[in-house]
Amino acid sequence: MTDIQLDADGRLRHLITTQGLPRALISQILDTAESFVPEVGRPARKVPLLRGKTVFNLFFENSTRTRTTFELAAKRLSADVINMDVAHSSRSKGEDDLDTLFTLQAMGADIFAIRHPDNGAAARFAEHAAPHVAIINAGDGSHAHPTQALLDVFTIRRHRPDFANLRVAIVGDVAHSRVAHSTIYALRTLGTTDIRVIGPELFLPADPQALGVSATTDTHAGLDSADIVMGLRIQRERIEGDILAEVADYHARFGLTAANLSHANDRALIMHPGPINRGVEITADIAYGEQSVILEQVRNGIAVRMAVMALIAGKRDSRSQRANSQT
Amino acid sequence: MTDIQLDADGRLRHLITTQGLPRALISQILDTAESFVPEVGRPARKVPLLRGKTVFNLFFENSTRTRTTFELAAKRLSADVINMDVAHSSRSKGEDDLDTLFTLQAMGADIFAIRHPDNGAAARFAEHAAPHVAIINAGDGSHAHPTQALLDVFTIRRHRPDFANLRVAIVGDVAHSRVAHSTIYALRTLGTTDIRVIGPELFLPADPQALGVSATTDTHAGLDSADIVMGLRIQRERIEGDILAEVADYHARFGLTAANLSHANDRALIMHPGPINRGVEITADIAYGEQSVILEQVRNGIAVRMAVMALIAGKRDSRSQRANSQT
Amino acid sequence: MTDIQLDADGRLRHLITTQGLPRALISQILDTAESFVPEVGRPARKVPLLRGKTVFNLFFENSTRTRTTFELAAKRLSADVINMDVAHSSRSKGEDDLDTLFTLQAMGADIFAIRHPDNGAAARFAEHAAPHVAIINAGDGSHAHPTQALLDVFTIRRHRPDFANLRVAIVGDVAHSRVAHSTIYALRTLGTTDIRVIGPELFLPADPQALGVSATTDTHAGLDSADIVMGLRIQRERIEGDILAEVADYHARFGLTAANLSHANDRALIMHPGPINRGVEITADIAYGEQSVILEQVRNGIAVRMAVMALIAGKRDSRSQRANSQT
Incomplete structure (x- = not known):
């Protein structure tokens, strides 16, 4: 499970589970989050770290509250945010989910925050995601959050x-x-x-x-x-x-x-x-x-989600640049 | 009812009702709104007065149209807007509403536009709101709009x-x-x-x-x-x-x-x-x-809602700065 | 049907149908779209062509996927986007739709992307739209898309x-x-x-x-x-x-x-x-x-919708400016 979360250099690539997530990475996320916590009673600061990026909140299970925390985190990073509540009937198959993933990737999604009723759904999305796309697990079944x-x-x-x-x-x-x-x-x-x-x-x-x-x-x-x-x-x-x-x-x-x-x-x-x-x-x-x-x-939850997105997206950019310089 | 709407200096703090709202404040709102009315047939102007602020449209009663007017007003002031339609079942208690208020405040809300089926709901939110948070009544029961x-x-x-x-x-x-x-x-x-x-x-x-x-x-x-x-x-x-x-x-x-x-x-x-x-x-x-x-x-409704938000948020800033300079 | 889509100078005014749409206009849309296609694996670029403009996604028929393509296209052009899912019961009459159009125009809408279950609905909206407002058909009945x-x-x-x-x-x-x-x-x-x-x-x-x-x-x-x-x-x-x-x-x-x-x-x-x-x-x-x-x-669909909006809105601006210089 750990492997899929890290890139070849051991940096955060997706966030699926805390099980096996290296201590250094956890500390990096928490340290980064510190800079995003607003002073009590002061308005939250907005930073341009994800400007031009598109975050999809892809919720196969309704949760207004959790979705809002990801929406706020993304907006405070200056990302564009698309909320998609997707009905997930008992008839739905995993293939339909992947078709949705591929389609939204083609629309230009950079990060997905995914909530899903099935254990392991987030990992499955991460396995099939395009190289420039990151998956953040916003809760999958009784597996991980x-x-x-x-x-x-x-x-x-x-x-x-x-x-x-x-x-x-x-x-x-x-x-x-x-x-x-x-x-x-x-x-x-x-x-x-x-x-x-x-x-x-x-x-x-x-x-x-x-x-x-x-x-x-x-x-x-x-x-x-x-x-x-x-x-x-x-x-x-x-x-x-x-x-x-x-x-x-x-x-x-x-x-x-x-x-x-x-x-x-x-x-x-x-x-x-x-x-x-x-x-x-x-x-x-x-x-x-x-x-x-x-x-x-609750307040810290916004800062931590900003940190995860910022680390993943910053990461992705440097990777893209390297890839670019090789071609 | 009036007291809760005004701060110690008699300026607009929340907007709950027009009953008892001082004439000078009404005039100030209307005068401010004048500057936000676009010329006929011209696109609406966007101003940065609420940049970095977060407006929650917290609707316990469905009203796409009213919610849209608050959403547009907030966006034209460059605020971030979160729409939350909250189911309000007959089983819901007032305490649940307050838990929602406290949670969304912790997420960094600056202004709430609240629509609620119960008379007096907006005043109740205002009584419990944090010092830096403002409540705008978007219609409560048969009480006020x-x-x-x-x-x-x-x-x-x-x-x-x-x-x-x-x-x-x-x-x-x-x-x-x-x-x-x-x-x-x-x-x-x-x-x-x-x-x-x-x-x-x-x-x-x-x-x-x-x-x-x-x-x-x-x-x-x-x-x-x-x-x-x-x-x-x-x-x-x-x-x-x-x-x-x-x-x-x-x-x-x-x-x-x-x-x-x-x-x-x-x-x-x-x-x-x-x-x-x-x-x-x-x-x-x-x-x-x-x-x-x-x-x-309809057109003026956007301008008036912009004026209310701008007056409240401008107000709030100066208050915070004063509070800040004392500590 | 063609007439309503073009202005007096033969430029794109609304987009209702491809039936009768002149070849030169189709080519212009496709050429414009070329500039909006991101490189594979690169994040989509954001351009300021519709900054300050408001796009309403007015969907009388549910379609999360199509709505998202218009939402993304508008956001990449820096427009403000309002999503409105409007229940369209069998009891609804065409007059109600026009009341909705007039109301949202008064709120400052510049462009509507309209999805509707009835054949001809988009043309009807275009016939009644204000001079500065453009209609884009996002699918009407079995008529056109x-x-x-x-x-x-x-x-x-x-x-x-x-x-x-x-x-x-x-x-x-x-x-x-x-x-x-x-x-x-x-x-x-x-x-x-x-x-x-x-x-x-x-x-x-x-x-x-x-x-x-x-x-x-x-x-x-x-x-x-x-x-x-x-x-x-x-x-x-x-x-x-x-x-x-x-x-x-x-x-x-x-x-x-x-x-x-x-x-x-x-x-x-x-x-x-x-x-x-x-x-x-x-x-x-x-x-x-x-x-x-x-x-x-899917990817090209965002670029093409950006092109349509950009051509219509650019068009509208020059028209407004002309009108302005005459008064």
């Missing part, structure tokens, strides 16, 4: 830069969460070894050890002395359905509440990928409380 | 600047019209005292005196010598339903027809917020006739 | 410039295809006389002679020695319905397959307006094979 993971570790680094000595607790449906998987891979690459995942049995990953985490259904034990507490968005359907009637008490047992958080480090950072379900996986008091960095995550 | 009111009085001022001696007749469902309410408040602030509202009993406001208007079901009496005749868009459902079966003759009795308009001033301006229902509240001959300024209203 | 036709002949000209000695075969539902009609008219104007249309009886035009083509149900005969083979997108519903059960073997008989194409010139160009139905009217091998110019058509 690398820009969310990068904004998570970026936000953590700004407050707790010592990744090696960090205790991280992730609470919720880790088994089905592309966010949790991608963030865990990024944290481990940055040196974090103490990662606990917490949730009811059905939400825990099948093989925690392979993932490099410890898993528990005991919230208090899992949160014990945690420096970072990350809640995941809960699909109400999953909890309230018949199968999970036994977790009707989800909020009390696994919610980010004052009571549960009393077990964590009392300076623990509270994180959540959003949008939050008040009263389900988190209370509003906690979400907007002093320890919360949830809105910082 | 201030930019429409401002374009109405702007259009009137260009033709009949003597507001104090103006006879204005508004015909249609005034009781449920945010446009009518907002325009009446603006006219009264500008000095107009003779405002008549005309329609079937069910369409008349409960307390015309409180609104500062006279009300009548007699179209001919209401239109007598009127200088301005403003039709309102009729929801066909409301007329054709059982309750209002007695107004099946709506067009004949209350439509802006040549026959009915013969009672008005023969140089009366014909106005309508659009889109028109031909043959219901107006005939096409009248809508596109010599006395009609309906298309001027 | 002139920009597709122009990109077809542009693509052909780059490979086979000798139109007079060209053998062109068009395979599919020519009877209902606006693409086929528009391309046939353009080819004939450029001097092509040998045009064959191929398909099952129900897909053949009622009067081939009037159209200037020969028609056959015999694919092998129709493809014999063809220099250009153009497949049309098939609506699966049309083939699989009861009426056409006898053409369940459509792919074998009429598909662009290696077997069928063995009858064409062995250097024949393979064309298709896209998006393709793999395994219905074409095989993937052929669509992406050496003879295929299908993706070139």
Whole structure:
């Protein structure tokens, strides 16, 4: 999986997953993102790094919020942005997706941010993309959501830069969460070894050890002395359905509440990928409380996506120039 | 209601309603709008006043036409524009709206144009907005639609600047019209005292005196010598339903027809917020006739929305700079 | 039909149809488009020809792909672009469409790209458009799709410039295809006389002679020695319905397959307006094979649409300036 993300010189070519993404590249992305974070209360700056480039937000799955973050990031880099919401029926075949890719490439797309319901879809697009075209995975199935993971570790680094000595607790449906998987891979690459995942049995990953985490259904034990507490968005359907009637008490047992958080480090950072379900996986008091960095995550998300696009597009230009000078 | 719209120095901070909006501010908006009206048949000019700023069109209620006017106004000011159509189900709670506000603020929004089905929604957003963020009400429930009111009085001022001696007749469902309410408040602030509202009993406001208007079901009496005749868009459902079966003759009795308009001033301006229902509240001959300024209203609507955004954003900058110099 | 497309000096004013469009104008569009084609693998260039102008993509019929080509073309010319998807119910009347036109003109539209389900809709808009506003037909009913036709002949000209000695075969539902009609008219104007249309009886035009083509149900005969083979997108519903059960073997008989194409010139160009139905009217091998110019058509489509907009808008400016200097 790593190979496809890097070019022959080891530089970022596509962004598909944080799994196997080299530490130096993660650091480069985070360092670049620093320059794009606006001061609090100041308007965002616009930079001309992608002027003349065209970014397609190609969403096979509806997500207004995520699409907007990519749209804003691209516009702040002065790119032209095309939003395409593509119906993806169960009848659609992978070949149709590739036809779409080839067609939009022919229209002059430079970067695609792709959201897709199928695991592995982004890698598939990257395998077939033209040499001058880059793919950024904006979430594929339950597989990966690398820009969310990068904004998570970026936000953590700004407050707790010592990744090696960090205790991280992730609470919720880790088994089905592309966010949790991608963030865990990024944290481990940055040196974090103490990662606990917490949730009811059905939400825990099948093989925690392979993932490099410890898993528990005991919230208090899992949160014990945690420096970072990350809640995941809960699909109400999953909890309230018949199968999970036994977790009707989800909020009390696994919610980010004052009571549960009393077990964590009392300076623990509270994180959540959003949008939050008040009263389900988190209370509003906690979400907007002093320890919360949830809105910082949103703000940083724009900067991190700008960094990824800028690194990939700058990269691509130098490659094109080399190719050009040889002909 | 007024307070939230103004900053400590009495300058425009948000635009929520024309009720209580000071006359000096209305005049400032209209004067500013003058500079943004293109000559007839000439392309609109683009100005850099909002370069680097991000305007969100946050529509909880679908309205392609109104959204487009805000989008065009923002683009002509060189802002980046993000269109977000947000589903607002009956299950949605106000807290969800605020979470959306906080999230989009964190993404770097500078101005929101908000359309919402609930009365008072825009004020609620303004109460919770960050200091550097401005809210413009693009229509909330049956409460207010201030930019429409401002374009109405702007259009009137260009033709009949003597507001104090103006006879204005508004015909249609005034009781449920945010446009009518907002325009009446603006006219009264500008000095107009003779405002008549005309329609079937069910369409008349409960307390015309409180609104500062006279009300009548007699179209001919209401239109007598009127200088301005403003039709309102009729929801066909409301007329054709059982309750209002007695107004099946709506067009004949209350439509802006040549026959009915013969009672008005023969140089009366014909106005309508659009889109028109031909043959219901107006005939096409009248809508596109010599006395009609309906298309001027549309053109002026862009200029007025540009003026509101420019005044608010210019304002915001100087405030930020002051805040900055203190730290 | 021609008149409305040209101004008094015979220059392009609107683009409604290729039927009757003078050869000199077609050549001018194609020559202009040449300057807008990016080198392969290089990012598209952006030019300021439409800076300050506003292009409305007014789509009464959903087509994300075609809309995107107009959006990209306009953005590469530095225009502001407004996308409007307008629901067109069976209850809608032509008057409503004109009200929409008049309203959007008043908002400052300079160019409309209009897609509409009704034959003749684009011409109707052009008849009623203001003097400074141009209409480009982006497909109306089964009538015309002139920009597709122009990109077809542009693509052909780059490979086979000798139109007079060209053998062109068009395979599919020519009877209902606006693409086929528009391309046939353009080819004939450029001097092509040998045009064959191929398909099952129900897909053949009622009067081939009037159209200037020969028609056959015999694919092998129709493809014999063809220099250009153009497949049309098939609506699966049309083939699989009861009426056409006898053409369940459509792919074998009429598909662009290696077997069928063995009858064409062995250097024949393979064309298709896209998006393709793999395994219905074409095989993937052929669509992406050496003879295929299908993706070139997509790329050229942006350049041709840029050319049309640039010629119309440049035209309009000089007209406005003249008008201005007289007043």
